[in-house]
Amino acid sequence: MRTLGAVLLCAAALTACGERQPIQSxxxxxxxxxxxxxxxxxxxxLTAPDRPSLIxxxxxxxxxxxxxxxxxxxxxVDASGRISMPLAGTIDxxxxxxxxxxxxxxxxxxxxxxxxxxxxxxxxSSISQVVTIDGQVVExxxxxxxxxxxxxxxxxxxxxxxxxARQDDVVILRTVNGRKMAGLYNIDAIRRGAYxxxxxxxxxxxxxxxxxxxxxFRDFVSLTPIIAAPLIALLx
Numbered sequence: 580m581r582t583l584g585a586v587l588l589c590a591a592a593l594t595a596c597g598e599r600q601p602i603q604s605x606x607x608x609x610x611x612x613x614x615x616x617x618x619x620x621x622x623x624x625l626t627a628p629d630r631p632s633l634i635x636x637x638x639x640x641x642x643x644x645x646x647x648x649x650x651x652x653x654x655x656v657d658a659s660g661r662i663s664m665p666l667a668g669t670i671d672x673x674x675x676x677x678x679x680x681x682x683x684x685x686x687x688x689x690x691x692x693x694x695x696x697x698x699x700x701x702x703x704s705s706i707s708q709v710v711t712i713d714g715q716v717v718e719x720x721x722x723x724x725x726x727x728x729x730x731x732x733x734x735x736x737x738x739x740x741x742x743x744a745r746q747d748d749v750v751i752l753r754t755v756n757g758r759k760m761a762g763l764y765n766i767d768a769i770r771r772g773a774y775x776x777x778x779x780x781x782x783x784x785x786x787x788x789x790x791x792x793x794x795x796f797r798d799f800v801s802l803t804p805i806i807a808a809p810l811i812a813l814l815x
Contacts, residue, residue: 630726630780634672634680635707636660642684645697650688653703666691677702708781712737715744715788724783729776731769733785740766745788751777752784752814759814774808 644650660673688696717738
């Protein structure tokens with residue numbers, strides 16, 4: 580009897596599978612009919628929105644002055660965020676874009692014996708535009724930030740999550756207008772498409788797994804054990 584019951588149960592399961600209805604569109608999911616492959620992205624999809632790359636202490640830059648080769652050179656920004664050039668003297672580069680620094684150099688040279696200077700600045704290497712990744716990742720540390728950096732890409736830069744990492748315990752710490760803020764994210768929910776992969780910016784701190792920062796959210800998380808959306812808080 581047990582054998583017969585098992586056979587009948589398997590038959591019923593197969594019948595149910597055979598009668599499974601196609602997935603229908605819902606308020607959060609739109610099914611595209613007659614599609615078996617994802618469409619190719621267009622050019623705009625392949626470029627991230629512009630984020631200004633700011634020059635910081637100890638970054639290496641290339642300064643070129645058109646038709647004045649003696650002034651063109653590679654420079655390292657000092658620890659206080661300044662550079663020094665012949666004729667231009669000492670210039671504060673910290674927090675400027677490459678174009679803004681070029682304009683500042685032009686303005687200084689214009690008043691010091693160089694007629695109509697044309698200056699270009701390129702950031703060759705940056706160690707000031709970094710994100711800190713800590714906690715339950717394979718290789719915690721400092722990683723450079725690019726225009727397309729997101730939480731998932733940052734975690735991948737750290738060689739991914741460790742074996743027993745808590746995917747629902749990921750905190751991003753950020754300073755906005757002088758105020759410290761924190762966001763609690765669930766990597767598994769991002770992978771499932773429950774919400775967007777958040778952008779990461781220079782000086783962010785990402786903490787994976789249980790931490791004092793994560794415990795700031797304990798009252799919220801006790802109400803929503805599975806995070807359906809990011810939780811954002813202003814730290815006091």
